[in-house]
Structure formats: structure tokens, C-alpha cells
Amino acid sequence: MVTAGVYLVARLNALFTFSGTAGTVVGIVGGATAVFAATMALVQNDIKRVLAYSTISQLGYMFLGCGVGAYSAGIFHLLTHAFFKSLLFLAAGSVIHALSGEQDMRRMGGLRRYLPRTYPTFLIGALAIAGVPFLSGFFSKDAILTSAYAGGHRILWALGLTGAVMTAFYMFRLIFLTFHGPERLSPEAKAHLHESPASMTAPLLILAGLAVVAGYIGLPAVFGARADLFRRFLEPVIPALGGDQAHVLEWILILASTAAAALGIGLAYLFYLRRTAIPARLVRAVPWLYKLLLNKYYVDEIYDAVIISPLVRGSDWVYRRFDLKVVDGALNGTAAATRAAGRLAGAFQTGLIKDYALVFLAGVAAFLAVILWAL
Numbered sequence: 001m002v003t004a005g006v007y008l009v010a011r012l013n014a015l016f017t018f019s020g021t022a023g024t025v026v027g028i029v030g031g032a033t034a035v036f037a038a039t040m041a042l043v044q045n046d047i048k049r050v051l052a053y054s055t056i057s058q059l060g061y062m063f064l065g066c067g068v069g070a071y072s073a074g075i076f077h078l079l080t081h082a083f084f085k086s087l088l089f090l091a092a093g094s095v096i097h098a099l100s101g102e103q104d105m106r107r108m109g110g111l112r113r114y115l116p117r118t119y120p121t122f123l124i125g126a127l128a129i130a131g132v133p134f135l136s137g138f139f140s141k142d143a144i145l146t147s148a149y150a151g152g153h154r155i156l157w158a159l160g161l162t163g164a165v166m167t168a169f170y171m172f173r174l175i176f177l178t179f180h181g182p183e184r185l186s187p188e189a190k191a192h193l194h195e196s197p198a199s200m201t202a203p204l205l206i207l208a209g210l211a212v213v214a215g216y217i218g219l220p221a222v223f224g225a226r227a228d229l230f231r232r233f234l235e236p237v238i239p240a241l242g243g244d245q246a247h248v249l250e251w252i253l254i255l256a257s258t259a260a261a262a263l264g265i266g267l268a269y270l271f272y273l274r275r276t277a278i279p280a281r282l283v284r285a286v287p288w289l290y291k292l293l294l295n296k297y298y299v300d301e302i303y304d305a306v307i308i309s310p311l312v313r314g315s316d317w318v319y320r321r322f323d324l325k326v327v328d329g330a331l332n333g334t335a336a337a338t339r340a341a342g343r344l345a346g347a348f349q350t351g352l353i354k355d356y357a358l359v360f361l362a363g364v365a366a367f368l369a370v371i372l373w374a375l
Contacts, residue, residue, distance in 0.1 A: 002055065003078050006062040010071040013238055017069070027067020027148075031159035034060030036297075038166035042173070043293045046103050047092050050174050053296075054129065055085060057163060061144055064160055070147030071238045072231040076218045077140035079230070083214050084128035084137055087207035091122040094196040094204065095178060099189040105174065110183040115195050119179050121204040126175050128211040130168035131261040138257070139215030143228075146220070146253045161260050168264025176272040220254065222247045 009016065009026060016023050037056035044050045058081050065074030096103055098115055112119040128137040141164060148157040185193065195201070218230035231238075271278050283290045292298070348359060 002059060003062070003081075006059065006066065006074055006078050009063065009066045010075050010238060013066075013071045016066070023067050023069060025067070027064055027153060027156050030060045030063030030065070030067050031156045031163075032060070033057065034064060034163035035159050035166070036060070038163050038170065039293055040296050041170040042166060043290060044170075045105050047095060047105050047108075047174060047178065048089070048103060050105075050170060051085070051088050051092060054088075054167065054170070057167060058085070058129070061141060061160060061163070064156055065144035065147060068144075068148045068151045068153045068156060070144060070151075072228075072234045073140065073143035073147050073218075075234065075238070076143055076230050077137075080128070080136035080140040080211075080214050083207055084125045084135075084211040087121060087125040087204060087211050088129065090200070090207065091118055091125060091204055094118040094200050095122070097196050097200065098194055099185070100192040102186070102189050105177040107184050107186055107189065108178045109181045109185070110179070111193075112179040114193050115179075117195060117201040118204065121201070121208040122179070123175060124208040124211055126171040130171050130265060131164050131257055132168075132265075133254075133258050133261075134215075136211050136213070136215035138261075139218050139220070142220065142254055142257045143218060145257055146250060149253055150249065161256060164257060164260040165264040165267075168261045169268045170264075172265045172268035173272055176268060180273060181276070220250055222250050222254075 016026070034057050037053045037060060041050050041053035041057065044053060058077070062074045062077050062081075065071070065077060095108070095111065095115065095118060098111070098118070099108070102108070124135070128135040131138045131141045141160075145157055145160045145164070148154075148160055183190070217233075218228050221228060295301070348355070350356075
């Protein structure tokens with residue numbers, strides 16, 4: 001469901017093509033989202049939360065591709081992302097299962113020797129999403145970045161490249177904190193530590209294989225005149241916009257994308273394996289920035305203050321002032337009036353003939369009085 005919007009924009013490419021402004025807005029939102037969500041993933045400690053913000057960031061890449069007119073590249077990244085992201089989430093579930101429910105990466109470390117099947121599959125997923133060459137994420141992400149640069153959207157290309165560095169960094173921060181370095185396990189987790197059963201690891205192996213080979217259906221044009229089979233497959237509904245780029249430019253952009261992945265992985269290695277004191281020093285140097293990222297720019301708090309709380313307070317006011325007093329008051333008032341009318345009518349229902357005769361005579365007398373008054 002989270003990728004339904006990408007499919008919708010790509011499927012309606014004929015409409016977006018008529019408006020350059022609409023495409024630019026989609027591209028800007030996509031590029032900003034790719035970087036915005038990546039910055040939040042940099043400091044999260046919950047293993048699943050890192051992957052969740054990674055998903056938001058990768059959706060930004062998909063919209064970035066659609067925004068610059070590379071709809072097939074956006075859908076291609078949607079396809080490859082399905083393989084390596086499902087692999088990463090299931091592998092994270094395997095880690096959590098092995099640690100009896102522990103999700104905080106600060107209480108992990110050194111797990112690679114205990115999880116001989118989960119670790120390599122998790123590593124393949126991390127390499128794929130980081131854009132390491134010859135894995136699926138490399139080809140689809142490079143297709144988006146190349147289209148952005150070649151289409152003259154240099155700022156969006158720079159945003160995408162920045163997001164690529166961050167993606168590689170936070171994914172290998174996750175790898176190093178979880179599987180490498182010293183063990184930081186609680187006694188309870190250490191006592192129950194075990195590799196997941198085959199029913200959990202077999203799907204990881206299948207998805208790892210797909211995360212490796214899925215990108216080869218969309219090879220860049222530098223690999224041959226008819227290399228990009230995926231784009232050609234989509235041509236009936238997503239016409240190719242423009243021709244292939246010059247091979248020299250495409251190789252330069254491929255090298256830039258590769259360098260971004262290498263930079264992110266290298267920084268993560270430096271921060272979390274070689275010079276492990278650096279992250280703490282950075283936190284002390286800019287605590288406000290760390291707190292801002294850790295709290296996700298306070299988006300949840302702002303949303304609660306601006307939308308949720310006013311709605312709750314407004315609903316409570318309507319309940320107390322209108323629902324209880326007007327709606328319930330009208331309903332209860334109608335019931336009270338009905339009960340009063342029933343009691344009044346019941347006062348005349350005594351069951352005694354003399355009382356009924358008296359009422360009859362009173363009615364006749366009143367009737368005659370009205371007639372005589374009218375005459």
C-alpha cells in the first residue's frame with residue numbers, strides 16, 4: 001500500500017507530462033523526502049524503525065524518478081525495493097526472534113557468529129539498498145539519478161546523491177551495531193540466543209537471491225543497445241522520454257553513485273568499528289541536532305498539537321455542549337413529555353363507571369356551553 005502513490009503517478013504519466021510544474025513538484029517532494037527520512041534513520045536505535053524510515057526515503061527516490069520524467073526508473077526501483085526491503089524486514093524479524101524480542105541495536109553486537117544464515121542475507125539486503133554495484137538497488141537507483149542529472153535537474157540529482165550517502169551510512173551503522181563489534185546483549189537475550197528455524201531463514205535466502213539478480217532486467221544502456229529490458233517492457237504504458245545518454249556521462253554518473261555508496265559505508269565503518277568515540281563526540285558537539293533527529297523533527301508532536309489535540313478538544317466540547325444538552329436533551333425531553341402525558345391521561349383511567357360518567361357529563365356540559373356562547 002505504501003507504494004500505491006508511486007504506481008498512480010507513473011500510471012498517469014500522460015497527464016503529468018502535460019504539466020512541467022506538476023512534475024517538478026513531484027520531483028522536489030520526492031528528493032526532499034529521500035533526504036528528510038534518511039536523516040531520521042541516521043540516529044534511530046530500534047532496528048525496525050531504521051528500516052521504516054528507510055522505506056520512506058526510498059519512496060522519495062521513486063517519486064524523484066517520476067518527477068523528472070523517468071517513470072520506468074521509478075517503477076524499476078519500486079520493483080527492486082520490494083525484494084531487498086522485504087528481505088531486510090524479515091531478516092530484522094529473525095534477529096528479534098533470536099534475541100527473544102529485543103529490538104534495540106544498543107543491546108546487540110557480535111551476532112554474526114550466532115546467526116550464520118541471517119547475517120549474510122541481511123548483509124546482501126544492506127548492500128543492495130546502499131547501491132553497491134551489481135546488486136539490484138544499484139541499477140534502479142542509478143537509473144533515477146542518471147535521469148535526474150541528464151534531464152537538467154541538478155539540484156534533485158544532488159539531493160538523491162546525498163540521500164545515497166546517508167542510506168549507505170545508516171544501513172551499515174545497523175549492520176555494524178547489530179552483527180559486529182563487542183556483544184552488548186542482556187543476560188536474558190544471551191541465554192536464548194539462537195539462529196532462526198528454516199521456516200524463517202529459507203525465505204531470506206530466496207529474497208537474497210532476488211535482491212542480487214532483479215536489477216539485471218534493467219541494465220543501463222552502456223551495457224548494450226537493448227540492455228534495459230524493463231523500460232522496454234513498460235513502453236506500451238510508459239513511453240520512453242528522450243534517448244539514451246552519452247556513455248561517457250553515464251559512466252561518470254555510475255562512478256558518482258558508486259562513490260556515494262562507498263563513502264557512506266566507509267563513514268559507518270569509521271564511526272562504529274574503528275573510531276567508536278566519534279558518534280558520542282558529535283552528539284556532545286551538536287546535542288540539539290541529535291535530539292531533533294532522534295525525535296523525528298517532532299513531526300508526531302506537531303501533528304498531535306496542530307491536528308489531533310484540537311480535534312479531540314473540539315469533539316469533547318461538541319459532546320458536552322451539543323450532544324449531551326441538545327441531542328440528548330431533546331430526546332430525554334421528548335421522553336419526559338410523553339411520560340407526563342401518559343400520567344395525565346392515566347389519572348382519568350380509574351376503572352370506576354361513576355368517574356367516567358362524571359367526565360362524560362362534564363364534556364357534554366362544556367360542549368353545550370360553547371354552543372350557547374356561540375349563539
